Amino acid sequence: PTEDIVSKDFNRCYSIPVDPDQDDKGTELKLCNFKRPHMRAFHFSWWGFFIAFFIWFAIAPLLPVIADTLDLSKQQIWTTNICAVTFDIFMRFVFGSLCDKYGARILMGSVLMVASIPTACIGAVNSYLGLIFVRLFIGLAGSTFVMCQCWTTRMFAKEIVGVANGLVGGWGNVGGGATQIVMG
Numbered sequence: 289p290t291e292d293i294v295s296k297d298f299n300r301c302y303s304i305p306v307d308p309d310q311d312d313k314g315t316e317l318k319l320c321n322f323k324r325p326h327m328r329a330f331h332f333s334w335w336g337f338f339i340a341f342f343i344w345f346a347i348a349p350l351l352p353v354i355a356d357t358l359d360l361s362k363q364q365i366w367t368t369n370i371c372a373v374t375f376d377i378f379m380r381f382v383f384g385s386l387c388d389k390y391g392a393r394i395l396m397g398s399v400l401m402v403a404s405i406p407t408a409c410i411g412a413v414n415s416y417l418g419l420i421f422v423r424l425f426i427g428l429a430g431s432t433f434v435m436c437q438c439w440t441t442r443m444f445a446k447e448i449v450g451v452a453n454g455l456v457g458g459w460g461n462v463g464g465g466a467t468q469i470v471m472g
């Protein structure tokens with residue numbers, strides 16, 4: 289009986305039901321709820337990932353124009369694509385460990401700020417090496433997938449975390465499509 293009272297008291301502190309046996313992780317999703325900590329983290333997670341994908345894919349619709357302007361071959365464009373993806377893969381390993389140490393929220397914000405700098409420099413690129421450099425560091429944005437999933441996993445109980453991770457990952461990936469609409 290005492291456990292039931294404690295459990296109900298825990299739920300009074302949050303806007304969604306939680307499981308005190310799972311460190312007060314949320315047990316349901318209320319998509320129109322933006323209250324702290326669970327649902328605000330959910331929405332900031334997918335929104336941050338959306339922005340990251342927007343950044344990561346921003347250059348893709350412009351590549352034909354950039355290739356023509358810089359007189360680049362298809363092989364050179366392919367190489368810049370590989371640079372962006374390779375750096376992303378490497379940084380996902382790094383950020384996985386850093387999420388455990390510093391938390392996903394701080395890393396997500398930091399990566400978005402850092403990745404926005406080379407994105408803003410796209411217009412200043414005037415050489416093949418410049419394009420490689422910019423694409424390499426724009427690839428950093430793709431690594432936010434790790435932070436997105438880590439953040440959501442820490443907020444929701446095992447019974448609902450798969451749905452939460454699927455939603456934040458899917459909604460975040462829409463950023464790649466939104467880029468095509470805006471830039472293309």
